[in-house]
Amino acid sequence: DAGVIQSPRHEVTEMGQEVTLRCKPISGHNSLFWYRQTMMRGLELLIYFNNNVPIDDSGMPEDRFSAKMPNASFSTLKIQPSEPRDSAVYFCASSPTVKRNTIYFGEGSWLTVV
Amino acid sequence: AQKITQTQPGMFVQEKEAVTLDCTYDTSDPSYGLFWYKQPSSGEMIFLIYQGSYDQQNATEGRYSLNFQKARKSANLVISASQLGDSAMYFCAMRGNQAGTALIFGKGTTLSVSS
Numbered sequence: 615d616a617g618v619i620q621s622p623r624h625e626v627t628e629m630g631q632e633v634t635l636r637c638k639p640i641s642g643h644n645s646l647f648w649y650r651q652t653m654m655r656g657l658e659l660l661i662y663f664n665n666n667v668p669i670d671d672s673g674m675p676e677d678r679f680s681a682k683m684p685n686a687s688f689s690t691l692k693i694q695p696s697e698p699r700d701s702a703v704y705f706c707a708s709s710p711t712v713k714r715n716t717i718y719f720g721e722g723s724w725l726t727v728v
Numbered sequence: 729a730q731k732i733t734q735t736q737p738g739m740f741v742q743e744k745e746a747v748t749l750d751c752t753y754d755t756s757d758p759s760y761g762l763f764w765y766k767q768p769s770s771g772e773m774i775f776l777i778y779q780g781s782y783d784q785q786n787a788t789e790g791r792y793s794l795n796f797q798k799a800r801k802s803a804n805l806v807i808s809a810s811q812l813g814d815s816a817m818y819f820c821a822m823r824g825n826q827a828g829t830a831l832i833f834g835k836g837t838t839l840s841v842s843s
Contacts (some may be wrong), residue, residue, distance in 0.1 A: 645832055657833040703771060716763060717831050719773035
């Protein structure tokens with residue numbers, strides 16, 4: 615079975631540009647998570663969805679960030695406009711929505727904003 | 729609120745030796761799960777081991793075992809017979825046992841294994 619698929623794997627963009635990160639969760643997983651990893655702040659939960667519905671977006675840093683999950687097999691994380699401090703690795707992860715189940719991560723999208 | 733604390737920024741161990749990576753946690757949830765992930769230099773997050781708060785026995789997965797001490801709120805990872813390929817960042821994480829909750833991570837510990 616395919617794992618969590620993220621695209622792009624690497625992106626370099628100029629400050630002010632819009633960035634869209636994409637994620638396809640593991641088939642059958644009902645929960646989807648977006649995390650951000652930086653050296654300074656470690657792994658931070660940005661937002662997560664259960665059955666395509668956003669449950670907790672308190673980790674979204676500011677209004678420049680938005681996330682959607684239009685269906686069970688696709689999610690996007692958008693940054694508009696991007697800033698250099700948004701440079702990080704963005705992980706998408708998914709999990710079955712049952713107890714005692716772990717969360718499986720994609721390979722990450724490495725974003726550099728110059 | 730949940731919190732994970734990993735106090736060791738870096739650990740060094742010789743090949744074939746055992747090493748313990750520390751993790752303490754805080755939560756008000758009566759039921760929760762504790763996880764360890766490995767992140768090698770290539771960047772992917774690899775699930776290693778899981779411990780449920782009501783599990784009677786400590787979890788083991790091959791060379792990995794979790795030393796769970798509920799009263800002390802600790803969930804240390806023990807790696808036996810270290811290998812060079814174990815060099816990586818290790819993250820402790822917690823998740824409430826209500827369906828569909830998120831993982832909260834510690835800051836991580838960098839493990840370096842030398843020959």
